[in-house]
Amino acid sequence: FSRVINAGKSTHNEDQASCEVLTVKKKAGAIISTPNRNSSKRRSSLPNGEGLQLKENSESEGVSCHYWSLFDGHAGSGAAVVASRLLQHHITEQLQDIVEILKNSAVLPPTCLGEEPENTPANSRTLTRAASLRGGVGAPGSPSTPPTRFFTEKKIPHECLVIGALESAFKEMDLQIEQERNAYNISGGCTALVVICLLGKLYVANAGDSRAIIIRSGEIIPMSSEFTPETERQRLQYLAFMQPHLLGNEFTHLEFPRRVQRKELGKKMLYRDFNMTGWAYKTIEDDDLKFPLIYGEGKKARVMATIGVTRGLGDHDLKVHDSNIYIKPFLSSAPEVRVYDLSKYEHGADDVLILATDGLWDVLSNEEVAEAITQFLPNCDPDDPHRYTLAAQDLVMRARGVLKDRGWRISNDRLGSGDDISVYVIPLIHGNKLS
Ligand SMILES: *[C@@H]1O[C@H](CO)[C@@H](O)[C@H](O)[C@H]1NC(C)=O
Ligand SMILES: *[C@@H]1O[C@H](CO)[C@@H](O)[C@H](O)[C@H]1NC(C)=O
Ligand SMILES: *[C@@H]1O[C@H](CO)[C@@H](O)[C@H](O)[C@H]1NC(C)=O
Numbered sequence: 364f365s366r367v368i369n370a371g372k373s374t375h376n377e378d379q380a381s382c383e384v385l386t387v388k389k390k391a392g393a394i395i396s397t398p399n400r401n402s403s404k405r406r407s408s409l410p411n412g413e414g415l416q417l418k419e420n421s422e423s424e425g426v427s428c429h430y431w432s433l434f435d436g437h438a439g440s441g442a443a444v445v446a447s448r449l450l451q452h453h454i455t456e457q458l459q460d461i462v463e464i465l466k467n468s469a470v471l472p473p474t475c476l477g478e479e480p481e482n483t484p485a486n487s488r489t490l491t492r493a494a495s496l497r498g499g500v501g502a503p504g505s506p507s508t509p510p511t512r513f514f515t516e517k518k519i520p521h522e523c524l525v526i527g528a529l530e531s532a533f534k535e536m537d538l539q540i541e542q543e544r545n546a547y548n549i550s551g552g553c554t555a556l557v558v559i560c561l562l563g564k565l566y567v568a569n570a571g572d573s574r575a576i577i578i579r580s581g582e583i584i585p586m587s588s589e590f591t592p593e594t595e596r597q598r599l600q601y602l603a604f605m606q607p608h609l610l611g612n613e614f615t616h617l618e619f620p621r622r623v624q625r626k627e628l629g630k631k632m633l634y635r636d637f638n639m640t641g642w643a644y645k646t647i648e649d650d651d652l653k654f655p656l657i658y659g660e661g662k663k664a665r666v667m668a669t670i671g672v673t674r675g676l677g678d679h680d681l682k683v684h685d686s687n688i689y690i691k692p693f694l695s696s697a698p699e700v701r702v703y704d705l706s707k708y709e710h711g712a713d714d715v716l717i718l719a720t721d722g723l724w725d726v727l728s729n730e731e732v733a734e735a736i737t738q739f740l741p742n743c744d745p746d747d748p749h750r751y752t753l754a755a756q757d758l759v760m761r762a763r764g765v766l767k768d769r770g771w772r773i774s775n776d777r778l779g780s781g782d783d784i785s786v787y788v789i790p791l792i793h794g795n796k797l798s
Contacts (some may be wrong), residue, residue, distance in 0.1 A: 368611060375649035377436035378720050378783040379447035379553070379606065386425040387458040426462055429560040430454065433573055433785055435720040437670070439550030442540055442677030446553055450676075453535045454559065458527035465521050465562060475523035475702065525561060526561045527698040528569040533676070537696035541679045552678030555698065556587065556718055558789070563706045565716065568698035570674035576729055577703060577791070579714045581737045586701050586716070588673035592657045592664040599693050600637035603656050612689035614667055615653040622658075623651050628786045662725065666693050674698070710791040713740040715751065723762045726773060735761055736788070755788040 430451050436443030458465075533555065540549055554571020567575045569587035573775035577584040592599065596618065603609060603616035610616065618635040620642075628649070633642045645651075659665050666673060667683045667690060674695045681690045703716075715736060723732070739757050743750035764771040764779025 365504075377440045377443060377551075377553075378430060378722070378785040379434045379440065379443040380785055381447045382431040382787075383451060384430075385428045385430050385451055385559075387428055387455055387457050387462045388425040389463050390459045401782070426458075426562065428455075428458065428560075431558045431718060431787055431789065433556045433718050433720060433787065434553040435571065435573055435722075435785075436551055436553040437672070437782065438552060438678070438681065441544075441548065441550035442675075443551070443553035443616075444545075445540060445547070445549050446676050447556060449539065450536045450555065450557065451530065453532035453539075454529065454557070456526070457532045457535075457645055458561075461524045461528060464524060466566075475520050475526055498568070521562075522564065522702055525559075525564075525566055528703070529557070529559070529566060529700050530697055533568065533570060533696045533698050537676045540677050544677075544679060549677065551676050552694070553680065554672055554675040554720075556720075557698070558716065558718065560705075563704065565703040565705060566700055567703070567716075568700045570676070570696060570698040572672045573719065574721075574724050575716060575718045576732070577709065577714070577716050578733045578736050578770065579708065579791070581733060583733050584703070585729070586703065588699060589721075590695075590699075591671060592673055592704075593661075595673045596657055597637050597640075597658060599632065599694075602693060604637050606692070609688075609692050610653075610656065610667075611683070611686060613683070613686065613688065614652060614656045615650055616656050617645075617651060618655055618657055619651070619663075621720065622655075623647055627650060628652070663747045666690060670694070705791060712745055712790065712792050713737065714791045715740070715754070716787075716789040716791060717758075718787040718789070720783060720785045722780045722782035723758060723786055726762050726777065726780045726781065727758070731761075731774075732758060751788040751790055752758075755786045758786045758788070759784050 413797075432447060432450060434443040434446050473782050537553075543549060543561055555569075555572050556571065556573035556575060557567075557568045558575065566584040569575065570590065572589040572591055573587070574589060575586040577586055588594065600618070602617045603614070607616070616637065620633055623632060627647050630643045630647055632647050632651075634651075635642050635644045654668060657664060657666060658668060659671075662671065665671050667688065669683050669690050670678070670681065673693065674697065677694055678694055679691050682688055683690065713736070717732060717736070719732075727735075736754060739754045740750060743753060747753075761773060762780045762784050764773035764777075766772075773779045
């Protein structure tokens with residue numbers, strides 16, 4: 364792990380990070396209804412809660428889980444600091460509910476793609492659907508015994524339970540910040556990028572504009588995507604269309620290629636609505652003269668002229684400048700979670716997972732980062748325990764550049780990053796060795 368604060372140009376820091384090994388144990392006394400098991404059998408052999416607890420406790424050994432996190436704060440570092448200290452506890456708490464299920468190696472679909480298992484015969488799928496429909500639309504007063512098939516339970520892969528645990532943990536973290544922000548003066552908001560390594564799989568959860576990539580034998584495998592006003596345009600426009608009061612009568616949810624001027628009323632202009640990916644013409648009306656919900660391009664794109672990142676934690680008090688319009692309804696704390704199965708590939712000592720804030724990615728492409736890593740690591744002593752830290756430092760220095768004449772310059776005389784830069788380089792060998 365390596366970072367520079369404001370690219371070394373000042374001491375103010377809004378990036379926060381943490382890493383640790385979490386031990387997840389079933390909470391004593393918690394009784395969870397386990398999916399994919401015959402619960403009636405369990406109930407009959409263990410008639411009361413006490414018996415159940417005793418048995419489960421003797422079974423339960425903790426599962427260890429490696430955790431890395433990166434938070435990029437804005438409008439103050441409060442939310443980033445709190446999240447870097449507490450998000451891991453929310454994750455542990457969510458995993459506690461499912462740890463016994465995860466340890467049970469039931470035969471289940473291995474991945475969480477939201478698809479039905481491939482081996483389900485097509486006709487049985489159809490039957491189940493038909494049965495569900497019949498059960499679901501049962502007319503009032505009809506006999507209340509729907510077909511048994513109505514009670515078949517969806518088989519949920521373990522992977523999906525971990526993804527759900529991460530999603531819930533992000534939500535709980537955001538709620539805690541909301542509830543305690545006044546008591547503890549938690550200022551601002553932050554993006555969040557989290558990785559856990561659990562039972563042989565990496566789970567990368569991203570809410571914001573940080574980025575994770577895996578470099579394996581020089582090949583780049585993207586492990587996250589960024590959430591910005593541009594990538595989330597349709598979600599934001601749809602919310603504004605459904606709940607126009609959130610725009611406080613000052614913004615239009617439609618997008619135009621440029622600001623519309625009063626003299627253009629009644630003329631035709633290109634626009635895009637929430638349900639469009641392309642552009643079409645519309646006749647300009649009064650409402651179209653309002654400031655666009657999403658305005659600006661690339662790094663300058665903003666939601667309601669205020670914020671350039673659309674997912675993360677905090678920001679509960681953020682308002683449009685000089686108004687009473689809150690931004691928070693447009694922001695989401697939900698991460699996108701991607702999974703990487705470590706057991707599916709052979710990894711060498713130079714295969715790594717890279718996590719970094721936008722301070723790195725604004726100036727270096729995935730390809731440049733991969734090239735830097737594949738040049739740097741093979742030249743390190745393979746037994747040097749610091750080789751990954753040195754590689755992270757190398758990346759930070761490449762993004763910051765060197766002071767030349769009047770500015771910081773990186774390769775090809777481009778301008779260096781003026782932002783905070785934080786980088787993790789995590790080896791994939793041995794599953795989860797910490798660096
Ligand atoms: C569950 O177990 C009971 C008793 O052992 C059995 O009668 C029943 O058919 C089982 N149900 C399922 C869905 O396997
Ligand atoms: C709360 O935090 C803000 C920004 O970090 C700071 O300016 C302010 O003085 C703090 N207020 C209190 C009561 O500590
Ligand atoms: C998009 O949705 C709006 C609101 O329902 C509708 O009026 C409009 O015709 C739709 N546009 C397209 C291109 O489907």
